[in-house]
Amino acid sequence: MGFIQNTQVVLASRPVTDIDPKTTFRKQTVSLSDELGPNEVLVKVLFVSLDPAMRGWMRDVRSYIRPVRIDEVMRSSDVAQVIKSNSPDYKFGDIVRVTCGWQEYAILTPSEDMVKIKTFPGVSPSTYLGVLGPTGLTAYFGITDIGEIAKKGGPNCTVVVSGAAGATGSVAAQIAKHVYGCRVIGIAGSDDKCDYLTKELGLDVALNYKSKTFFKELCVATPKLIDIFYDNTGGDILDGCLRRIAFKGRIVVCGAISTYNEAVPKGPAYYSALITQRARMEGFIVFDYAKQYGKAIEDMSKWIKEGKLKSRETIVHGIENAPDALVKLFNGDNTGKMLVKVADEETRSML
Amino acid sequence: MGFIQNTQVVLASRPVTDIDPKTTFRKQTVSLSDELGPNEVLVKVLFVSLDPAMRGWMRDVRSYIRPVRIDEVMRSSDVAQVIKSNSPDYKFGDIVRVTCGWQEYAILTPSEDMVKIKTFPGVSPSTYLGVLGPTGLTAYFGITDIGEIAKKGGPNCTVVVSGAAGATGSVAAQIAKHVYGCRVIGIAGSDDKCDYLTKELGLDVALNYKSKTFFKELCVATPKLIDIFYDNTGGDILDGCLRRIAFKGRIVVCGAISTYNEAVPKGPAYYSALITQRARMEGFIVFDYAKQYGKAIEDMSKWIKEGKLKSRETIVHGIENAPDALVKLFNGDNTGKMLVKVADEETRSML
Structure with missing residues (x-):
């Protein structure tokens, strides 16, 4: 001993x-x-x-x-x-x-x-x-189960992901793009990250939320509005995406990192777009899907081998x-x- | 002529x-x-x-x-x-x-x-x-379709309704109470309205949101948390109910009257409870249900005759x-x- x-x-x-x-x-x-x-x-x-x-x-x-x-x-x-x-x-x-x-x-x-x-x-x-841990599994279940991407997927489905250069966001965005063939817009906080999103991960558009004209750029990038918004950040980005949410749009509330350090966070001012667009905001926790982890890891391991998931x-x-x-x-x-x-x-x- | x-x-x-x-x-x-x-x-x-x-x-x-x-x-x-x-x-x-x-x-x-x-x-x-017009139909489809009350109903299901003395709220609350047998808490803005909710409409509890101890009273009234929150008001009431939302709770976003006169409304600060409680907030517009109005009016006419809907x-x-x-x-x-x-x-x- x-x-x-x-x-x-x-x-x-x-x-x-x-x-x-x-x-x-x-x-x-x-x-x-x-x-x-x-x-x-x-x-x-x-x-x-x-x-x-x-x-x-x-x-x-x-x-x-x-x-x-x-x-x-x-x-x-x-x-x-x-x-x-x-x-x-x-x-x-x-x-x-x-x-x-x-x-x-x-x-x-x-x-x-x-x-x-x-x-x-x-x-x-x-x-x-x-990718093959809680982080990637979160993205997998968020985009498939809460985002119901299989129902809407394809090139006419616009998906926006915030925190897209982060661990969860990058997986959600790549699944939407390379598995479901959606039009995917990634949001990140630097031009380097935006380059990573389009050049390395192959997203359609990347937007730097620190740009002074961010909301305008978001409007230009989403001419058919937003069918699925996978949100990791909350804050102004969530509000901007609420303003662009499509009829029956889905907001996957994965996280709200921009608010976590606030004693009483600022809520999404434009949440009443949920009413006018008949949209849904839903949260989830990956632990609830524990029984399905095996299938998810199998899928994602395959996507890694196929080069769909970097x-x-x-x-x-x-x-x-x-x-x-x-x-x-x-x-x-x-x-x-x-x-x-x-x-x-x-x-x-x-x- | x-x-x-x-x-x-x-x-x-x-x-x-x-x-x-x-x-x-x-x-x-x-x-x-x-x-x-x-x-x-x-x-x-x-x-x-x-x-x-x-x-x-x-x-x-x-x-x-x-x-x-x-x-x-x-x-x-x-x-x-x-x-x-x-x-x-x-x-x-x-x-x-x-x-x-x-x-x-x-x-x-x-x-x-x-x-x-x-x-x-x-x-x-x-x-x-x-009751038999757009107002009552809104309550009917909101509580049944968006609130999915048939899945959860019964005495173990706690339903909270804001704007409960209003035209839509009073119908939603009575359907939850007298048709689905839920425990129903109505929220209104005066003691007279609260009396109306409990004595005339038969709700279990009525809370005056203008009370200084409103959130404490809400906590006491919802010992098993809130399974369905039917929201007509938004604002602090929505935040209070988010703090009390139950696991897999449903927030029916019918309206947000407290925010409609604000240029940029205050959003719900506690919306991240959607994540921790795996809850859902969803909006709707009654017009989308036009094909089902006939059945709804039939149901509600029957409930009026049975004294369930005043x-x-x-x-x-x-x-x-x-x-x-x-x-x-x-x-x-x-x-x-x-x-x-x-x-x-x-x-x-x-x-």
């Missing part, structure tokens, strides 16, 4: 508005005994996923999941390696996707939350936090840098999936 | 915020020849319907119907009497529901918009502007008073349907 030094980042205080990396979080190092109880496994965290939803987990309000407690390790989806196991189902070296938060190691009892990953050449395990990662190194990286995510400094690389895989057991 | 003096109220200017009866509208009297072309009918307006939606018709924006033009007679649903007819389908004395606006007389060619009313003892023709009217006299009455509607001075009585029926032809 030995002890491992485990660096963790815990929630130190609940931010009212912006996250302050120095006061919102606190780094600590604790000793973790490597002695395992029956069926337990010890995992080493390799990658930590950073997601806009984390801002919601820090609020002490009724939500789909309990808030992270003060002094608790910050919650996150991670990819980890089993480095010691008392479970008949896991052995040294297995790679798993699991929710063990901002720390280097964790002792866990395998549950539904722990999913073994089949790694294959050319696909980093981190992909299971991005992805990028923005990687920060070291668990102690997770707070700064989360702030960068809210500032839109990432393209594609924002990750913290915590450690390399171990090739042989050190315990 | 003769001439009739026809008093009309026309749109004089588009209000940016509140309606000013003196400058927004203009009264005029024109001479109308009673000579009819082939198939035309001359109608005398008996009742004019006043509806929150009229505020939208005065805005020059993309909507479900073209804006009323400047100097055009203000649009409204009316009940009128045919007093001269060149149509084989209409004769003197027929009572019709029609959209001929704020005027005393009109010459019309019968179209789908003109519906002959079967009057019967104890039911005023004005009922066809209220209604009140607030009646103002004289077409020249329509502008003031419309302002009163926005001030919430009415209980039940707000109408202008323009004239009595004629018992024999004067032409």
Whole structure:
């Protein structure tokens, strides 16, 4: 039996508005005994996923999941390696996707939350936090189930995606474009991201929402209005798209990153377009689709192989840098999936 | 051939915020020849319907119907009497529901918009502007189709209705309570209206939104949260109900009267509850259900006879008073349907 030094980042205080990396979080190092109880496994965290939803987990309000407690390790989806196991189902070296938060190691009892990953050449395990993880699955179910894209798809269907250069938006936009053949307009926050959207991901149009003439450009880009708006940002972009929503249009409310740091956010002023255009705004949480993950991962793996689904990662190194990286995510400094690389895989057991 | 003096109220200017009866509208009297072309009918307006939606018709924006033009007679649903007819389908004395606006007389060619009313003892023709007219039909289709009340109904289903003492709200609330057996909370703007909701309409709870502790009272009244929110008002009431929306809750966006006079309305700050609770907000326009009006009127006539559907009217006299009455509607001075009585029926032809 030995002890491992485990660096963790815990929630130190609940931010009212912006996250302050120095006061919102606190780094600590604790000793973790490597002695395992029956069926337990010890995992080493390799990658930590950073997601806009984390801002919601820090609020002490009724939500789909309990808030992270003060002094608790910050919650996150991670990819980890089993480095010691008392479970008949896991052995040294297995790679798993699991929710063990901002720390280097964790002792866990395998549950539904722990999913073994089949790694294959050319696909980093981190992909299971991005396209083939909760992020990509969110896009998949949002655009297919809530957006009902199969009903409307095709070149006469105009789809607009906000946060289109982000991890979820880029997947939703590519599915709409390359699987369902829609006209797809991606919205992002820099000209570089817009280039990425049209040149690398093949979207029809990309718009920089920071442009002074953004709404005018949106009007020009949507001559037949917007059939499906996949929204990751909320705010003025949502309002602009409400003003352009088509008859019976669908607004997939995936996220509202532009509002998450506001104490009381500004709501969509033009929501009454829902009435005049008989439109629908609907939210969802990917967890509800857990039973359909298998089919979705199969579909998306196929689309990756066919070149229909590309992805990028923005990687920060070291668990102690997770707070700064989360702030960068809210500032839109990432393209594609924002990750913290915590450690390399171990090739042989050190315990 | 003769001439009739026809008093009309026309749109004089588009209000940016509140309606000013003196400058927004203009009264005029024109001479109308009673000579009819082939198939035309001359109608005398008996009742004019006043509806929150009229505020939208005065805005020059993309909507479900073209804006009323400047100097055009203000649009409204009316009940009128045919007093001269060149149509084989209409004769003197027929009572019709029609959209001929704020005027005393009109010459019309019968179209789908003109519906002959079967009057019967104890039911005023004005009922066809209220419970059995567009107002009541709006409630019927909103609560059944958009609210999907048949899927959730019963005592474990909590329904909240804003503007519950109004013409549409009172019908939606009574259908939820007395047809589908839900727990129904009505929201209104005075204690008298609240008494009407519980004592006369039989709702479970009535809340005065002007109370300083309104949100607290809403929480107490919805211990199992809100499965269906039928919204006529928008604003803070919508936000309060978003904060209390249940898992997979439905928000029926019927209207947003509290916001119609605002140049840029305040949107619902808590709309991201749609995400966390997997909820849906959806708008609709009653016209889309035209093919199902017959069945709906049959159902509602039956419910009236069974005592399940009661209604009140607030009646103002004289077409020249329509502008003031419309302002009163926005001030919430009415209980039940707000109408202008323009004239009595004629018992024999004067032409």
